[in-house]
Structures are given as C-alpha cells and as structure tokens.
Amino acid sequence: MPYEIYGKATAFHGKTLWEILGNLRNNGVGRIVIRNDYNKRYSDPAPSWFRILKVEALPPEGKIQVLPPVVDMGEVRRVRALVENVFRGTYRGTEWLSWNTFKPDFRLIPKEEEESFTKVKRGELPPPYEITRKFHPTAPFPPLLRELIIREMKAKGTYQGEEPKLTLVVNDPNIIAEDGKQIHLGALSATECLRLYENIKKT
Secondary structure (H helix, E strand, C coil): CCCCCCCCCCCCCCECHHHHHCCCHHHHCCCEEEEHHHHHHCCCCCCCEEEEEEEEECCCEEEECCCCCCEEEEEECCEEEEEEEEECCEEEEEEEECCCCCCCCEEECCHHHHHHHHCCCCCCCCCECCCCCCCCCEEECCHHHHHHHHHHHHHHCCCCCCCCEEECCCCCCCCCCCCCCCCCCHHHHCCCCHHHHCCCCCC
16 A cells, blocks of 8 residues: 655755755855745746855754754755845845755756846846835825815815815935035934933043
C-alpha cells in the first residue's frame, strides 16, 4: 500500500544560498540570484532579484529552534551576503542577507539570461524606489456644513451656483528655508522649566 502524505506543501523550490554560492568562482560575486517565492507571489511583470557584492561564510548549524522541542533540520548552513536588492523592478539599495539564506528557495540566473530577466544591461540597475503620494487639492464639505456655507454665501451675495470646496493642506513638518532667510534654532533647544537648572553653576 503506497504512502499518503498529508499536510501543507512547501512553498520553497530551489537551493539554499550557500549551495549556490559555494560552488561558484569567487563565491558568486557579481552574479544574480532570485527568490522563487518573490516572483511567484507578485503578478506584476517586474522581477525581484539580488546581485551578489560580498560573501561571508558562517559556521554550519545542525539544529534550529523552530518550535519546542528543537527540530533537527540536518546540515543547515547560513551565509552572510551583501547584495543589491531589486524588488518588483525598483532598486531598494544594498543590504545584508543572513537569516533567511538557509531556505531552499534561491535560484541562480545564468549569465546569458541576466539581461533578459532583469530587463537592464549588465552592470546597471533599475530606477530607485520613490514614494510618490498625490492628493486632491480640495474635498467636499459635510452636508450640513455645506448648506450653512451656501446659505451664508447667498446672504452675502457671493454665491455663484458652484458647490463650496474645502481646500486641503498637506501637513509636512519639514520647512524649506527661503534664500537669504536666517533660521533661528534657539527656541528649539531652550528648556521649558528653568528652575531645574537654578542650582547648577557653570565651571
């Protein structure tokens, strides 16, 4: 009678990062690897990948504390790698990969397929990630307040038949100083309770 396997299937399909980099010349510096899970999870055509910049080997870990008791996962080997991270087609900067490198989910991109996969020329990077938020400049008033404003405008004779709108202001704490304008930062460092420093003598 054949065995029947129950449970959730693993989402990892590939090799650990050390299995890939340990078999490459110069530990794979300059090569491109991907996480299969990232490219399966997101449906957009922009790929996610890592370019290896530096590799540091870590000692093997025979056991990993996943849930009590300790689960023996065989010869678990992590590696510390400095990579250029490209996530969903945008450059996210350099970072260190370490804690998740033991997962068997990495795949090496062949050199002849790098440009077609990354959609950039060899040695280049896609545009950096930028957060752009666009706000509508106005918003409608609540119904009761709108009727009161229209009634007040009619009483003053300024109502032109257009619905009044509330002008929105984005609250940005960063203020750009104008050219030639002097900035005074004394009030920012002054304490609000001077009596705490009455008995302190300057030396």
